[in-house]
Structure formats: C-alpha cells, structure tokens
Amino acid sequence: MPYHGKAFTVIDGDFMMTDVKTDTLLAPGPPFGDLEKNWGWLLAFGLFSIILGSIGLGMTFMLTELVVVFFAALLIVGGVCQILDAFKCHGWKSTIWPVLIALLYIGVGVYMTTAAARTACAEQASKAPAQAGRTGTVCRLVQHTGSIHH
Template sequence: MSSRTSSLSTASAEALRNWRYLLGVGIVFSLLGAVAILAPFVTGIGLSYLLGGVVLAGGVAALVQALRVRTWRATIWQGLLAVVYVVAGVMLLANPLVGLVALTLLLVAYIAVSGVVEIAMGLRLRPAARWSWFVASGALSLALAALLWIGFPSTAAWAVGLLVGVHFLTTGVALIAAGYETRRTAGVESAPTADTEPRSG
C-alpha cells in the first residue's frame, strides 16, 4: 500500500469518526433553535440574564484588578469602571426586561449596519456576477431593521429570541447536512478502487 493510499485511508477513518460528532452537535443546535422559535420571549429573557451575569462577572474581575494596581489614580479609575459594570450587571439581573430592550436595540443596529455593508459591497462588485444579490440582501436587512424599529418596544418581546432561534436552527441543519456529507464522502473514499486493489502477478 502506497503512502498516498495510507493517508487517504487515515483521513477517511478520521472523517467517519467525526461525522457522528457533527450530527450530534447539529441535532442539539436544531432543538435549541426550535425551542427558541416556539418561546422567543423566554429565550430573550434568558439571554438577558446571561448578559447580566457576564457584565457582573466582568465588573468583579475589574474590581479585583483595580485592587492590585499600585498607583492610586489608576485604582480610582478602574474602581469606578468596575462599580459601573457591577451596577449594570445587578440591574440586568434584577430587571431582565431592561437587558432585553438593550439587546433588541443592539440587534436593530447590527442588522442595519450589516445591510449597509452588504449594499456597499454589492455596488463595489458591480458589474461582477451576482452583485445584485448582495444589494438585495442588504436592502432586506435594512427593511427588517426598519420594521423592528417601527414596532419597538413591542418587538423586544420576540425579535431577539426569534432571530437567535432561527440562527441556531439553520446552523443545526447545516451541521447535520455536513455530518451526513462527511460520512458519505468518507465512505466513498474508503471504498477500494481499481488503483488500490492488489494486482495478481
């Protein structure tokens, strides 16, 4: 057996071992996405709690770092910044609706900025093939951002959870498809071919 055949067999075996991992992760993402889509408000509140916990942890870490600084001016400024983080984290945990509203505003801003970037990218690619797809995608993003902004703050109840759920679901489906494609490709590569079969003398 040649070194090339041996390396192909090793790669195929590795791919066959990994396809189950891709499949399992894809199923988990798909289930999380489906739950988020069915309960977008609960998902948004959960993300708000997560944001509050992260901000609070960052504030505590900043406070510890401020106490280690030797110069008093740096200690004061870092201490004030840490207090702001801690207060913000406590507020988000105490009232997750505030965090959900903030997340919705960030989501609207992100969608609007990405839409502008896509339109600019499409115009720069003109007259290359499919440049209009970027412009159309950017226009749809701007329209979605406008709808979320017009409906604000009522859109805060579902926008974040729904879009996160759709993202998780599509990611999960893509991972599942990648897992099955990896298994199929590895199975084809590991099958004996005319070049690899031993020849009779």
C-alpha cells in the same frame, strides 16, 4: 513515489551534498477528516441542533431574558474582578477610574438583572392566573424592590 537521493544545497556560499527523502512529506488528506468513520455523530449533532432550535423558537421571550441575565452576570463578575485588580495594583498613578468603571459595570449588571426580572414578572402576570400564581411571590418581591428605587 518516494524519492531517496542526494541533492546540492548552498550554505554560506558553499555547495554541500545533502540527503533528500520525500517520503516524510505527507500527502494531503481528505478535506473533512475522518468523516466516513464518524458521520453518525455529525448527523446526531445536526438533529439535536434542529430540535433545540425548534424548542427555542417557541420560547423566544424566555431565551431573550436568559441572555440578558447571563450578560448581566458577566458584567457583575467583570466589575468585581476589576475592583479587585484595581486595588491590587498599587503602582498606578490613579485607581479611581478603574474603580468607577467597575462600579458602573456592577450597577448596570444589577439594573439589567432587576429589569429582566420585572419584565418576566409582567409577562407572567399577563398569562392565566394559574401560571402567574407559581411565580407570584418572586414577582411581588421584585416589584417591591423596584418600587423602592422609583
């Protein structure tokens, strides 16, 4: 029940009369918001997550490769941004350390990308020849560039 009335408050040692309205206070709502209205969307999201998770369990190798390549791309983009930032800030005493760290990021990112591609090619080559033929050109290219460095 809302209360409208007067209350005493003390400001700087002086008693003052102020108006009090308790109807501006909100009563606590349900803990999960409007779940009764939107339960269908939550159910659909749960079923969609179960389906995608089941598909993911069937292809763990390729999802692992995808995560490695994604992380490598983040390293490469981060390294490029750090190089650009290092040359932009001329007021620093030294830009050599940020540039070296950025080059390390880029190098690790490129290595991870090529290593993931070589691993994927080796996995494809171990499968049936019909499946390996689809990615044969890309795999030969990756293996050729990998043999240059070794």
